[in-house]
Amino acid sequence: MTTIKVKDKLLSKNDQHGLANREVFDRHRIWCINLISAPGSGKTTLIECTVDHFAHQFNIGVLVGDLDTEYDSRRIAAHGVPVHQIITGGACHLNARTIGEFISHFDLDKLEVLIIENVGNLVCPTSYYLGEHHRISLISTPEGDDKPVKYPGAMHTSDAVLFTKTDLVPYVDFDLKTASENALKIESSLAVMALSAKTGEGLEAWFDWFESHAKKHNTQDESRVNK
Amino acid sequence: MHELSIAENMLEIIENYRAERGFKHCSSLTVRIGLLSAVDEEALRFAFEILAEGGPHEGVVLEVEKTYPQARCSCGCSFEVTDLLYTCPRCGSVTAELSGGDDLNIVQLEVD
Numbered sequence: 040m041t042t043i044k045v046k047d048k049l050l051s052k053n054d055q056h057g058l059a060n061r062e063v064f065d066r067h068r069i070w071c072i073n074l075i076s077a078p079g080s081g082k083t084t085l086i087e088c089t090v091d092h093f094a095h096q097f098n099i100g101v102l103v104g105d106l107d108t109e110y111d112s113r114r115i116a117a118h119g120v121p122v123h124q125i126i127t128g129g130a131c132h133l134n135a136r137t138i139g140e141f142i143s144h145f146d147l148d149k150l151e152v153l154i155i156e157n158v159g160n161l162v163c164p165t166s167y168y169l170g171e172h173h174r175i176s177l178i179s180t181p182e183g184d185d186k187p188v189k190y191p192g193a194m195h196t197s198d199a200v201l202f203t204k205t206d207l208v209p210y211v212d213f214d215l216k217t218a219s220e221n222a223l224k225i226e227s228s229l230a231v232m233a234l235s236a237k238t239g240e241g242l243e244a245w246f247d248w249f250e251s252h253a254k255k256h257n258t259q260d261e262s263r264v265n266k
Numbered sequence: 267m268h269e270l271s272i273a274e275n276m277l278e279i280i281e282n283y284r285a286e287r288g289f290k291h292c293s294s295l296t297v298r299i300g301l302l303s304a305v306d307e308e309a310l311r312f313a314f315e316i317l318a319e320g321g322p323h324e325g326v327v328l329e330v331e332k333t334y335p336q337a338r339c340s341c342g343c344s345f346e347v348t349d350l351l352y353t354c355p356r357c358g359s360v361t362a363e364l365s366g367g368d369d370l371n372i373v374q375l376e377v378d
Contacts, residue, residue: 043287043375047279049272049297050370132268163268165304166370188350192304195368223361224350225302 053167056135060142060170067147070256071155073169075193076177078159081203083111084236085177085245086154090120092246097253098151102141104133104158111156121145132163135170152253165192173252179204181211184218187225194225199232201245206235269306272370273313279372280323289377294327300369301334301347335367 048054064071074082083103090099101122103111112124123144125137138155145153155171157164161178176197178186181204187194194200200222202215219231230248234241280292299305307330318324335347343356347367353360 040293040376040378041289043283043289043377045279045283045372045374047372048370049275049279049372052275162304166268166272190304191302191350195302195364220360224352225364227361227363 050166053135056139057168057170060135060139061172062170063139063142063147064153064170064172067150068257069147069150069153070173070253071153071169071171073155073157073164073171073174074177075157075161075164075174075197076159076179076203077161077182080159080177080179080182081236082156082159082177083114085201085203085234086115086156087118088236088242089154089246089249090115090118092242093152093249093253094119096250097257098149099154100145100150100152101154101156102133102138103156106130106158121150127158131158131160132167133157133169134167138169151257161186161190161193165190165196172256173198175199175201177201177203178218180207180213183211184213184215185221187218187222191225194222194229197226197229199230199248202231202233204235204237205233205240206238269309270313270317272305273310273317276314276372277317277321277323280326280375283375283377287377292323292326292375292377294329294376296329296331296373296375298331298333298369298371298373300367301332301350302364302368303370305370307332331373333367333369335364337362337364339363 076082086101093099099120101115101120102125104125104127105111106127106129109124112122115122123141125141155169174197176193202218215233222229222231232244234245311328314328318326337347338344339354339359339362341357343354345355354362
């Protein structure tokens with residue numbers, strides 16, 4: 040009997056594809072974000088108001104993952120941005136290899152921001168790095184203020200958490216202070232925001248966060264060509 | 267559900283080492299799973315068993331080592347987090363800076 044000591048990271052093949060995507064994004068100075076949440080937390084609605092808000096400021100492209108249908112990509116395409124739907128056919132998360140195949144569908148020299156809307160699932164997508172610069176988790180208020188500690192993987196791997204649908208707070212048991220504490224318990228460096236895409240409450244903070252990161256990324260290398 | 271692709275990856279890694287080291291049989295595989303890794307041990311065991319069935323690695327014993335994050339509170343206290351609803355044992359703070367506890371690795375293979 041022999042013992043072989045190893046140091047293999049599981050899912051490292053996905054990470055390699057993720058790093059290859061990251062290299063493409065950096066070469067083209069594209070800021071890429073990955074939105075993850077449970078189904079129905081408001082990812083598509085947030086994307087719709089974000090692309091509208093920045094319509095004259097950034098060239099934004101969107102990749103949308105769903106188990107089936109092109110509903111979400113049609114909704115987003117109506118806002119005049121390039122969008123591609125990834126139908127996973129049952130897979131519960133997007134993987135880096137698929138993203139690598141789909142990014143070639145965009146005009147990468149023009150693109151400044153790529154938003155990836157992951158499949159609605161707050162578990163599996165957390166283990167799959169897609170090459171994004173920032174990961175954002177959405178938790179809607181009806182899901183409960185204890186959700187961050189129930190899904191620690193999502194909090195741990197995210198850079199920001201957005202508590203969405205704040206207009207529903209009067210009707211559901213959700214305390215924003217508790218929710219924020221529960222998120223910061225897992226990841227003390229998280230940016231925490233609360234908003235309602237329906238009423239517009241809190242959207243400014245999100246737009247500021249988005250703008251400052253996108254600008255920082257797009258201007259990091261002044262020698263960039265074709266922009 | 268992603269435990270299935272993790273289990274698939276575990277079998278691939280065993281196969282890669284078999285090709286590299288030329289052993290005949292792997293008797294056990296040790297993996298390290300952190301509290302923050304979003305991997306369910308039971309689902310992983312189930313997926314591994316199903317995928318290995320009927321193949322060269324059927325019956326490989328899966329050993330799971332669990333790891334936990336280390337918390338550092340602003341009051342200076344450090345402690346291990348085994349329950350995410352923790353409070354600092356010294357000052358009672360409900361938040362702290364966590365590090366580690368997000369492992370998702372293969373640690374060793376027992377082969378002959």
